[in-house]
Amino acid sequence: MTIDVFVYFAALAFMLVLSVVKERRDLKIIWLFLLVGSILLLIFDKAYVVFTMITAAKVLAASMGAAFLFRLTLRHFVPADFVKEVVTLPLTAAFGLLVILITALTGIFAPWIAPFGEAEIVTSSFAPADQIHLMGSDQLGRDMFSRIVYGARNSVGLAFAATCLAFFVGASAGLMAAVKGGWFDQIAGRLADVIMSVPSLIFALLILSIFGTSIFVIILVAAAIYSPRVFRLARAVGRNTVVMEFIEAARLRGEGDWYLIRREILPNTTAPLIAELGLVFCYVFLLIAGLSFLGLGLQPPTADWGSMVRENAALISFGDVTPLIPASAIALLTISINFVVDWMLHRTSGLKE
């Protein structure tokens, strides 16, 4: 631990000197603030705060390093057109892509990665972490690491299915409304208004209290709640495209509505729609995680990140961080997706500001 503290202060001092040499006033303030703050905390006997900061610094440094390496590796695996994109990728977005990739792979290959089964009781309850059980065990003695791995398949898969449904319904209705206009536009628009005027979690709770908590109900509810969002965006971007000359040309050729949507409008609206896909996935994922946390999502013994937080919540009052592991898995994934979406929006908006 003493070495850590030494390295920490040396790194802070080095960065301070570096920012003084490079004459970066804003960076200088930050490093000076951190350095003086840490020294003051040590003097006033609040060393545990410094240790927390050191841990945070380690995590940050590790993730930045991972993102940097990922960016370096990625440029060798993409087609030549994308190399420029990859090289100028911000570290946050690279980190986001890396996390998304890891989660997807973990979810797909869950049974091969997890050392134990998802509902298999392998040790005593609330066992601490060791060589065999990397993250300890939960309230029934199931291996936490295996359950996190399976959770990547169950929770993320469920949210992904709901997102795809919401997206398919919302985007096709929205583009159709943009092309057709008239009564279809009016009815779909009013319907979207009504659904969006009820808070999402409340709407989900109402429907789940009636139809019970089965996987299909959850997927349908989440899709019903978030398709109006997609509908509005798809309609807005669709309407901007519909007024273009090439649409008129296609209409004069005698193409049908469905052809117009598929071949003329969709290729011109992909960028905002893909960004929206990411955002809607985050919302759906957080909604389903919230429902699971309330005990109304996937039912046990299925491993699911939201319900794992709830099941182990009692440990919090002993200062144990086990319930935070699944919670941080949820947070990490949504934050990563938001980083990527932020970068995409920034890129397509042509670097405004």
Add this chain to the structure above:
Amino acid sequence: MGDITFLILKRLGFGLMTLLIVSIIIFFAVELLPGDIAETVLGQAATAETVEAFRNKIGLNRPAFVRYFEWLSGAVTGDFGVSLVTDNPVGTAIAERLSNTLFLATYAAVIAVPVAIFLGILVALLRNTIFDRLTNIATLASISSPEFFVAYILIIYLSVKTGLFPPIANLSGNMSFPELLNRTFLPALTLVLVTTAHMMRMTRAAIINLLAEPYIEMARMKGVSRWKVIVRHTLPNAWAPIITVVALNMAYLITGVVLVEVVFVYPGIGQLLVDAVSKRDFPIVQACCLIFAATFILLNLAADVGAILSNPRLRNPK
């Protein structure tokens, strides 16, 4: 003045209409139950007579429209019927918890709104510096983490490890006001963290959008300081989007409050709703949903009306 009154009345009319439609959805969604309420509540084992007696007791034998209008007129006066589980009137069960929830939401809003607007202005002033980029990352992270993650982190660091605030917000009747504020600090802080981030980003965006305008350039060129440009020249024109986003976030607080109440075992209406959902106590579920939806619609309406009122062109017609 005629234009603006008409606009506001039109919005109010729309709001009432939406509320009516939502109340219809809430009431008739329960009618969609496979079977009906009586069969669902009593379960498979109940005899036909018990089910029939239960139907008579809660008045299920009358047509749904009659029951809907009775329910709606009751709801307006605060009478939401009788709980299926405890037989107590729903109105009294909700009244006390509703005031608790409103207290928590107000507590969070009173802290969050000024802090968010101030920080938003500050970040707009410091745009494109390292502070701006760090705040961008921090706010993005805080928006996208689930409420219970933020809540548990706060519990671990501010309660278990340092003992600054109590981890559970249990209320008793005879608490002094400072004691009450201390007890409910962590749930309020969770809500503050989750909403502040969004409001900050929108405030920053609203101000930066205006900074490209020629009159801002003019002000800069005649030598007005950066801070003054923002506070005196930009802010008055940015109020409309800021008010909208504040009202929308207050509406968001209403949803966020459910999860936060469950984490901190806070005796509010959100927890009542979650309990009622797992017990399938439909009158309580309907009442809570109606209250949440009404508040949500009201705040969205406030956002609209606020945006109209803060637009000088609409306020002073030619």
